Amino acid sequence: MHPGPAGVRRGLLGATVLGVGRRGKYLIFHLNNGRGLVLHLGMSGQVRRFGVDPMHRHEHMRLEFSDGQTLSFVDARRFGRVCVITDGGPLPRCVRGMERLGPEPIEKGYSAAYLGGHLSGRKARVKSLLLDQRVACGVGNIYSDEALHRAGIRPDRQAGSLKPPEVSRLTVALGSVLKDGIRWCGTTMKDGGFVLVDGGVGSFQDRLRVYGREGERCRRRGCVGVVRRQKLGGRSTHFCPACQK
Numbered sequence: 001m002h003p004g005p006a007g008v009r010r011g012l013l014g015a016t017v018l019g020v021g022r023r024g025k026y027l028i029f030h031l032n033n034g035r036g037l038v039l040h041l042g043m044s045g046q047v048r049r050f051g052v053d054p055m056h057r058h059e060h061m062r063l064e065f066s067d068g069q070t071l072s073f074v075d076a077r078r079f080g081r082v083c084v085i086t087d088g089g090p091l092p093r094c095v096r097g098m099e100r101l102g103p104e105p106i107e108k109g110y111s112a113a114y115l116g117g118h119l120s121g122r123k124a125r126v127k128s129l130l131l132d133q134r135v136a137c138g139v140g141n142i143y144s145d146e147a148l149h150r151a152g153i154r155p156d157r158q159a160g161s162l163k164p165p166e167v168s169r170l171t172v173a174l175g176s177v178l179k180d181g182i183r184w185c186g187t188t189m190k191d192g193g194f195v196l197v198d199g200g201v202g203s204f205q206d207r208l209r210v211y212g213r214e215g216e217r218c219r220r221r222g223c224v225g226v227v228r229r230q231k232l233g234g235r236s237t238h239f240c241p242a243c244q245k
């Protein structure tokens with residue numbers, strides 16, 4: 001935690017939450033005291049409103065509101081981050097990545113020209129570049145695999161080898177996968193993942209076409225391929241060798 005629990009507490013005490021926003025994978029609570037509370041859920045972080053069961057084994061922070069409601073930050077694997085920032089001030093180290101976030105594929109202005117500019121001439125695998133938050137802000141491991149499947153592109157392709165029509169398909173696929181993920185309230189896998197503030201689970205996991213489906217039939221209409229899994233850049237990667245080229 002930065003600037004430490006005491007600093008976070010000082011920054012929040014007595015403040016009113018004006019609104020909650022998001023940038024990439026960062027949640028931002030805008031406060032009326034010129035500060036913001038920034039949360040990154042990491043691998044397993046959850047923001048939860050506990051009803052009758054206020055205690056949780058992995059609760060790291062609890063916000064108590066004047067109307068008696070509470071909001072908890074729960075994180076079993078402890079990759080999450082909690083931080084207080086000051087409007088217009090320098091960002092603390094733990095959220096400095098926010099300065100380098102690129103445009104989001106669900107934004108109107110996100111274009112094939114932008115994505116192509118980051119892929120062109122690069123020898124790195126296309127999936128590895130998609131995980132770079134300057135290239136495709138908000139995209140993580142699951143959504144990059146899904147977008148590449150929708151675009152019909154193998155995750156281990158050299159980024160610079162993508163042809164313009166492939167870059168265009170990938171641009172559209174990134175946006176549509178993120179939008180679908182939001183529409184279906186996120187991806188909650190058996191071993192964890194996104195959980196809604198009331199404890200409910202997402203349902204995008206039921207609609208995944210490759211991720212987590214190793215050995216199962218590809219979900220592209222007319223494709224008889226079987227989903228394969230391999231490690232790529234240390235991340236578990238799923239794709240269909242039949243319809244992803």
Ligand SMILES: [Zn+2]
Nearest residue numbers: 218223240243
């Ligand atoms: Zn396939």
